[in-house]
Amino acid sequence: MSKHFRLGVLINPYAGIGGALALKGSDGKEIREQALSAGAEKLAGAKMARALKLVEPLAEHVQVVTAAGEMGEDICQQAGLHTTVVFTPENPQTEAEDTEAAVNAMLASGIDLLLFAGGDGTARNVCGIAQQRVPVLGVPAGCKIHSGVYAVTPVAAGEVVAMMVRGELVSETDAEVRDIDEDAFRNGKVLAKHFGEMRVPDALTYVQAVKMGGKESDELVLEDIAAEVSEMMDDEPETYFVMGSGSTVAYIMERLGLNNTLLGVDIVKGGALVASDVTASQLLSLTEGKPVKLVITVIGGQGHIFGRGNQQLSPAFLRKISKENMLICATKTKLQSLEGRPLRLDTGDGELDSSLAGYFSVITGYRDKVLYPAE
Structure with missing residues (x-):
């Protein structure tokens, strides 16, 4: 059992907010404002909470490094995890630059894994900073999930984190970050682009020639x-x-x-x-x-x-x-x-x-x- 597992937790509070309203994404301040004014709910935090529920029993072995408020602190404290805040956004409505700044702060503090909740836009922001420096794992919470850095469900993400905290063997793979052009998507065109790769933990398998x-x-x-x-x-x-x-x-x-x-x-x-x-x-x-x-x-x-x-x-x-x-x-x-x-x-x-x-x-x-x- 790891005694000092340092888990970075990051939530894009607005991930997926445009999905239920058929806005085809959540990228852009105007889209988020439109979604909020139409009564859209923020669901990313709840999805991260489902992932962290599997980590709660291991709380004494986990030190969470996160961002203030909705970007992670609130959910982590509700989960009873020992939490250190390393970034506070200036404005209530967070933007891509807040995600990037939070990742920078977490990397500087030293983490073993970055667990983030969002969609492909969030994955792009995380990839631009984290690159190959630290393993990452996404909790799916966005309208668009084309990237390979996400677990299949929030619970699956929590299971992988719990395996790592317990010291079990967890494979590592390079997974692709992809995102689509939302404007083109709203006009009926799916244009997904490759934006990079990040290191992702996965359940251990022996599917190999050896x-x-x-x-x-x-x-x-x-x-x-x-x-x-x-x-x-x-x-x-x-x-x-x-x-x-x-x-x-x-x-x-x-x-x-x-x-x-x-x-x-x-x-x-x-x-x-x-x-x-x-x-x-x-x-x-x-x-x-x-x-x-x-x-x-x-x-x-x-x-x-x-x-x-x-x-x-x-x-x-x-x-x-x-x-x-x-x-x-x-x-x-x-x-x-x-x-x-x-x-x-x-x-x-x-x-x-x-x-x-x-x-x-x-x-x-x-x-x-x-x-x-x-x-």
């Missing part, structure tokens, strides 16, 4: 993990890939045709070995001012990713690279063997451990990732 007899084949899974990392290296020839210790990383190096230091740290760039078995000080020096990605695996029976067999990865080095550039590689079988226990951070720097705590995207195969907590 499934054999209902279980993972470790060798085939490691082959897929190696293929994923190798493709990243091909795509980023100027990046220095720091290869941490452990058998999974050793397998990746073997498939790359490179010598590996099983209990040490090596550096790879452009498919070539730059340095072997480096010390902490050498690692700092060789990567100074360079684009860097760190490839590590889960070490030891307690799930350590730092502090066991890779002390060369000093706090000074880890502070130089962002969390998104820490590539944890592990089979789902290994993660499941932890029985819900989080990955362990033991860098020797308590402040750094706290800043890294939360969910990591773990590479579990080729184009296959899961979200897993660390603390």
Whole structure:
């Protein structure tokens, strides 16, 4: 069970407000004013409440970060969730810029997941700020739901969040954000456009080529993990890939045709070995001012990713690279063997451990990732 799950909650209070009145959407101040004057109800908050009902029993493990009033605070407090407000809109009728500012504030405060209620217009606003920085999940509340970032129902969204809080394995996928031109839609034309992709949690499945007899084949899974990392290296020839210790990383190096230091740290760039078995000080020096990605695996029976067999990865080095550039590689079988226990951070720097705590995207195969907590 995660002890410090930081859940960002964002509601577009006006999402879907034009649907019942056949206004074909809710984008634009004039449309919202027209809907309100005609007696339209705001329903997005109630839909978020249905999602959060599944999180209520786990309230002691959740810290909600949200926006004031109808944008999240009211519903979260009604759900009995410990709530911190990081953004307050200037005007009662919120606009797209309020959604964007709220997302910015939540990201700055540090969240593990952004749960938002809205439609495709809201998804566009969220995508423009969040991009690939943090996993997101939409609670469907709009007139238009063409984007793949939404759960099928508010309850389904709540179930996925509850799984994450409990520390269960939750897959991660890239989902498309699409929106239609509302003016064209009102004239009978459906013109849906692609606006980007965001990281979305999904229920864990084993629908992949590495499934054999209902279980993972470790060798085939490691082959897929190696293929994923190798493709990243091909795509980023100027990046220095720091290869941490452990058998999974050793397998990746073997498939790359490179010598590996099983209990040490090596550096790879452009498919070539730059340095072997480096010390902490050498690692700092060789990567100074360079684009860097760190490839590590889960070490030891307690799930350590730092502090066991890779002390060369000093706090000074880890502070130089962002969390998104820490590539944890592990089979789902290994993660499941932890029985819900989080990955362990033991860098020797308590402040750094706290800043890294939360969910990591773990590479579990080729184009296959899961979200897993660390603390």
